[in-house]
Amino acid sequence: MISRRKFSALLGASLVSQTYSSCNATERGLVGNKVVSTWNNQKANKVAMEQLVRGPQYLLDAIEKGINYVEADPNDTSVGYGGRPDREGFVTLDACIMDKDGRAGSVTYLEHYMHAISVARKVMEETPHVILSGDGAAQFASEMGFVQKDLMTEESRSAYYKWLEKAEYQPKINVERHDTIGMLALNTDGDLSGGCSTSGLAYKMPGRVGDSPIIGAGLYVDNRYGAAVATGLGELVLRQLSSFLVVELMRSGQSPQKACEEAIFRIVESTDVSEAQVGLIAMNRSGKVGGYSIHPGFNYAITDDKSSLLKEAPSYIN
Ligand code: ASP
Numbered sequence: 001m002i003s004r005r006k007f008s009a010l011l012g013a014s015l016v017s018q019t020y021s022s023c024n025a026t027e028r029g030l031v032g033n034k035v036v037s038t039w040n041n042q043k044a045n046k047v048a049m050e051q052l053v054r055g056p057q058y059l060l061d062a063i064e065k066g067i068n069y070v071e072a073d074p075n076d077t078s079v080g081y082g083g084r085p086d087r088e089g090f091v092t093l094d095a096c097i098m099d100k101d102g103r104a105g106s107v108t109y110l111e112h113y114m115h116a117i118s119v120a121r122k123v124m125e126e127t128p129h130v131i132l133s134g135d136g137a138a139q140f141a142s143e144m145g146f147v148q149k150d151l152m153t154e155e156s157r158s159a160y161y162k163w164l165e166k167a168e169y170q171p172k173i174n175v176e177r178h179d180t181i182g183m184l185a186l187n188t189d190g191d192l193s194g195g196c197s198t199s200g201l202a203y204k205m206p207g208r209v210g211d212s213p214i215i216g217a218g219l220y221v222d223n224r225y226g227a228a229v230a231t232g233l234g235e236l237v238l239r240q241l242s243s244f245l246v247v248e249l250m251r252s253g254q255s256p257q258k259a260c261e262e263a264i265f266r267i268v269e270s271t272d273v274s275e276a277q278v279g280l281i282a283m284n285r286s287g288k289v290g291g292y293s294i295h296p297g298f299n300y301a302i303t304d305d306k307s308s309l310l311k312e313a314p315s316y317i318n
Helices: 004-022 042-052 056-071 116-126 134-143 154-166 234-240 242-251 256-270
Strands: 034-038 093-098 104-110 131-133 181-186 192-198 219-222 226-232 278-284 289-293 299-304 308-312
Touching (some): 042 181, 042 299, 056 116, 056 181, 219 242, 226 256, 256 278, 256 289
Antiparallel strands (some): 181 192, 299 308
16 A cells, blocks of 8 residues: 555655646746766767757757767777777777656667767667667667777777786776766756766776666666766666666755765765775756765766856765
């Protein structure tokens, strides 16, 4: 039987969604277009904004094109082309995308295709599934017309050979930058979408899948309340489903900032974080943004119709 408390929460939730659908944009306090992304990705935000200003229907294009920009950048060593390989020298990508209607698509362990976020979007839009992995994901990418590419650059190949000399595996806080590109976008209708893409931890074990392609871990969007995305040591995010937790905390009334803080506390109280970084960002339907990390050094980019800035996230450990 449903408890009275649960019933009121459900009633509250349905009232909120009814309110959103029956009010006009101004009554809903809409703030215009806004894009938030992990790390110093203001250029990616600009690419996303170029889509958003075309109209609210370009919300997913904003996420896809913004992330594509980073995937194609050979100098970003944790995403797409130029991303660090696993310890056997294979570049394997993880990505996922979620839209305003709660649909989701994801690829894990994708090889030879640079734009993992675009393949994830196709999984969402063209298949009855949510996640495609490994060879199946690559086969699907080929069927969808994506073109294969060697994802190693001269620089990433020589860094890999250098790493092989000692072959020591020790993720380092903010040094590998753990820079999954995670992006959240809000359009002029007050709708939210999000995505993330990464080559995962440098020199990971073959077969390792991180948090980024797992809905609720690396990314979660609930268009009624807010969206959140994670970067950092994926194993910690996976164990706590941190993005889902952030969105649930926003649903219970917390601000994006407080929700990110609470989700980081949950990680910190459950495990030794002396050598591990996680950063979370969140945005709610009113365009309020939050970000928090375990250690200092995590920043995120906020871009709206008027300005763009890079914000240093406060952290649990100072
Ligand atoms: N979260 C990613 C992973 O664990 C890594 C990163 O953010 O760089 O695969």
